[in-house]
Amino acid sequence: MQRYPMTVQGAEALKAELNKLKSIDRPAVTAAIAEARAHGDLKENAEYHAAREQQGFIEGRIQDIEGKLSNAQIIDITQMANNGKVIFGATVDIENVDTGEEKTYQIVGDDEADFKVGKISVNSPIARGLVGKSEGDAVLIETPGGRVEYEVVAVRYE
Known part of the structure; x- marks a missing residue:
């Protein structure tokens, strides 16, 4: 199952x-x-x-x-030791390297995803690019407008 x-x-x-x-x-x-x-x-x-x-x-x-x-x-992400890595359930602050624009996302299950409130599916391109990264890492995310480089600013387990 x-x-x-x-x-x-x-x-x-x-x-x-x-x-x-x-x-x-x-x-x-x-x-x-x-x-x-x-x-x-x-x-x-x-x-x-x-x-x-x-x-x-x-x-x-x-x-x-x-x-x-x-x-x-x-x-339950709050029961895990925060090692700074992006994992399922983590809340991640990222910054667009080119524009300086900051965004915050929580990585959640497919049924919980609601982009308007910053909850993205673990299967989304953004989440797939972020999972496994750590604070300070740069990540290239494929977007409809092309590749965008982000820096992982903070990872919270809340």
Whole structure:
């Protein structure tokens, strides 16, 4: 069985979503189906069909999350000694050598990645270029605009 890396925060977020789906969303859609069913003829009952579609989505998402959690290898970066190397879960400050622009990324699992908040997938080109590097190292990253050279400014295990 393949294990997928996930941060503690990522696992907690999935558990919270799963709990909400099971304790709030599932009962609400069940009630909506019962109410729509009470309106009579189901063939032309838009509320009933919408509620059934929502129920299918909720049940699918519950199965998806349970599958992800069962195959997750949860990595708690805070329990590891920081040796200055970029590893899964690390937060990395990098500086564009040409422009001086600084960026901060946390390397996370595929399901946790959210570029807008600086969380990049361990399988992304940037993360693949950074993993294994240390503070002070230069790294060439292939971007859509060409190769960009960055310097690893800081590596944090938080």
